[in-house]
Amino acid sequence: MKVQAITPLLLSAMIILFTSCSKEDDGIYFEDTNATIETSYVTYSPIETEILELINIHRETIGLNKLSTLNIVSQVAEDHTEYMVETGNVNHDNFQKRVQLLKQNASAKTVGENVAYGFASASGVVKGWLNSPEHKKIIENPDYTHFGISTECNNDGRNYFTHIFINK
Numbered sequence: 118m119k120v121q122a123i124t125p126l127l128l129s130a131m132i133i134l135f136t137s138c139s140k141e142d143d144g145i146y147f148e149d150t151n152a153t154i155e156t157s158y159v160t161y162s163p164i165e166t167e168i169l170e171l172i173n174i175h176r177e178t179i180g181l182n183k184l185s186t187l188n189i190v191s192q193v194a195e196d197h198t199e200y201m202v203e204t205g206n207v208n209h210d211n212f213q214k215r216v217q218l219l220k221q222n223a224s225a226k227t228v229g230e231n232v233a234y235g236f237a238s239a240s241g242v243v244k245g246w247l248n249s250p251e252h253k254k255i256i257e258n259p260d261y262t263h264f265g266i267s268t269e270c271n272n273d274g275r276n277y278f279t280h281i282f283i284n285k
Contacts, residue, residue: 162268164239164276165267169186169264171239171240175243175257179257182262184263184264187264187265189222190219190281191266193219197232198267198268198278198279201234201277202269202277207232215230219283223263223283225284225285227260228282228284229281229282229283230282231256233278236276258282261284262285263282
């Protein structure tokens with residue numbers, strides 16, 4: 118008799134355990150990393166173009182190769198910049214997802230990323246990155262071959278930046 122009383126109790130506990138615990142929804146969704154990334158509509162604003170040019174000028178002055186712009190990298194950067202504007206937080210959240218996307222869709226071997234917030238000019242953000250040892254290390258990595266950029270303004274008129282570098 119005791120065994121029969123415990124069995125329904127265990128069964129009920131297991132049902133509650135397996136049906137009540139679902140993955141937490143943080144409001145962040147990722148498309149399948151095998152999906153093709155749409156890059157036909159990537160355009161570069163004047164500030165983005167200037168950042169790319171300033172980075173290449175800096176690299177050339179220290180004897181490194183110029184980097185080529187790759188639209189798929191800029192599209193991945195744009196997705197992250199939009200995320201930062203939406204959350205109101207400068208971050209590297211979900212960086213490994215971006216790495217995976219670029220490895221699968223751009224044949225990236227390595228990926229580096231610089232982000233920033235609040236700079237009003239291309240020269241300001243580039244100077245800021247070059248004055249930071251960790252950001253400068255990414256900019257001056259001799260292995261990188263391509264890069265992409267995204268800049269977006271929030272409702273307060275403050276710029277968010279995502280600059281991604283890859284070795285292809």
